[in-house]
Amino acid sequence: MQNTQIIIIGGGLAGLTAAIHLCRSNLQVVLLEKENYPHHKVCGEYLSQEIIPYLEYLELDLSSLKAPKIDRLRYSTVSGKLIEANLEMGGIGVSRYSLDHLLYTKAKNAGCELINSLATEIEYNNQNFRVTTADGKIIQSQFVLGAFGKRSNLDKKLKRKFIQDQSGWLAVKAHYKAEIYPENLVSLHNFQGGYCGLSRTDLNTINVCYLATYESFKNQKNTGEYKEQVLMKNPHLNEFFQLAEMDFKKELSIAQVCFDKKSLIENHILMIGDSAGLIHPLCGNGMAMAIHSAKIAAENLLSFYNDRNKTRRDIENNYRKEWNQHFRSRIRTGRILQKILLNKSFANISQGVLNKIPGLLPQIIKRTHGKKVHV
Numbered sequence: 001m002q003n004t005q006i007i008i009i010g011g012g013l014a015g016l017t018a019a020i021h022l023c024r025s026n027l028q029v030v031l032l033e034k035e036n037y038p039h040h041k042v043c044g045e046y047l048s049q050e051i052i053p054y055l056e057y058l059e060l061d062l063s064s065l066k067a068p069k070i071d072r073l074r075y076s077t078v079s080g081k082l083i084e085a086n087l088e089m090g091g092i093g094v095s096r097y098s099l100d101h102l103l104y105t106k107a108k109n110a111g112c113e114l115i116n117s118l119a120t121e122i123e124y125n126n127q128n129f130r131v132t133t134a135d136g137k138i139i140q141s142q143f144v145l146g147a148f149g150k151r152s153n154l155d156k157k158l159k160r161k162f163i164q165d166q167s168g169w170l171a172v173k174a175h176y177k178a179e180i181y182p183e184n185l186v187s188l189h190n191f192q193g194g195y196c197g198l199s200r201t202d203l204n205t206i207n208v209c210y211l212a213t214y215e216s217f218k219n220q221k222n223t224g225e226y227k228e229q230v231l232m233k234n235p236h237l238n239e240f241f242q243l244a245e246m247d248f249k250k251e252l253s254i255a256q257v258c259f260d261k262k263s264l265i266e267n268h269i270l271m272i273g274d275s276a277g278l279i280h281p282l283c284g285n286g287m288a289m290a291i292h293s294a295k296i297a298a299e300n301l302l303s304f305y306n307d308r309n310k311t312r313r314d315i316e317n318n319y320r321k322e323w324n325q326h327f328r329s330r331i332r333t334g335r336i337l338q339k340i341l342l343n344k345s346f347a348n349i350s351q352g353v354l355n356k357i358p359g360l361l362p363q364i365i366k367r368t369h370g371k372k373v374h375v
């Protein structure tokens with residue numbers, strides 16, 4: 001039996017960020033992550049600039065990654081009609097392989113105890129948590145942060161509502177090598193049943209990541225056939241795949257990607273990152289939001305330890321309030337945007353409008369992003 005102040009379950013962007021923030025303030029943190037570092041993850045890998053000031057505050061040496069700066073968006077409909085816009089705030093193209101590993105190293109150096117194990121049970125009793133791992137460890141703590149991503153064994157254990165519904169989305173990602181793709185561009189190309197994002201990464205590759213409905217996938221045998229029969233019907237994707245060469249042995253894929261509303265606090269566990277809610281990837285700021293939610297949770301936990309008058313209830317209420325203030329309307333805008341862009345006739349009409357009013361697209365993008373996050 002081990003005791004600590006805070007247990008974080010899940011060492012992706014949200015979990016590792018919270019660990020760094022809390023350890024820098026000398027709190028005792030144990031983080032459980034089931035995978036080894038470094039590893040690739042399904043993600044579009046476009047990181048919005050809004051979160052860079054906060055990562056700099058945490059003294060993360062992002063410049064060491066030499067990630068390309070991205071300030072232009074290209075969007076096409078299924079038939080290939082193009083529209084382009086400058087991205088006011090922009091972002092960087094950074095692989096999860098590098099970014100998660102950088103955060104992992106920082107968390108370790110900040111004093112976080114990282115345990116490579118799957119958490120299987122969380123119990124809450126008498127103001128204390130008891131977390132059990134697959135290899136039989138038991139750890140006790142005062143707080144638990146749930147940072148276990150979009151879908152985890154623990155969501156089932158906690159009987160979370162969203163897990164009971166079948167989600168109709170799957171996501172596929174691979175890195176490609178190609179000479180022709182510009183450094184500063186993120187592209188979003190629609191196809192029948194989904195959309196595909198392309199952008200350069202720090203690994204001198206082009207990340208290709210798409211989200212597709214099961215409905216559109218079910219008549220194809222595999223991702224290779226789906227790519228040829230569905231994605232490559234968009235002339236821009238066709239051109240790209242003709243010229244590019246895959247840099248992965250095999251594509252990575254995840255199933256049951258769910259965009260439903262989730263509870264922010266479950267059995268007193270504060271949910272952060274995708275465990276709290278996932279914005280539609282076409283908005284390009286899920287990573288920034290995951291990191292930002294970790295900041296909000298970490299600040300609330302610090303206020304508990306710094307102010308004797310604060311109760312668990314205060315922390316939970318305040319976390320919920322701040323999370324909603326920052327993210328609720330963005331997630332809603334993302335849902336509407338996704339509906340419009342995935343509907344063929346809506347997408348053509350809206351593209352016509354966007355072409356006529358060039359300032360409109362940057363305004364819509366702005367509504368799914370926040371202000372730069374400072375401390």
Ligand SMILES: Cc1cc2nc3c(=O)[nH]c(=O)nc-3n(C[C@H](O)[C@H](O)[C@H](O)COP(=O)(O)OP(=O)(O)OC[C@H]3O[C@@H](n4cnc5c(N)ncnc54)[C@H](O)[C@@H]3O)c2cc1C
Binds near residue numbers: 120147150281
């Ligand atoms: C198709 C797609 C494209 C996207 N593209 C972009 C993009 O271009 N830009 C952007 O900003 N965002 C994008 N996102 C969103 C972004 O990927 C997520 O918001 C981000 O990964 C959330 O980080 P996280 O830390 O919450 O979760 P994760 O990074 O998924 O981390 C969760 C961690 O928990 C671990 N875990 C789970 N269960 C357990 C357990 N029981 N015990 C121990 N460990 C456990 C997992 O192994 C994992 O490492 C995209 C998402 C999708 C689906």
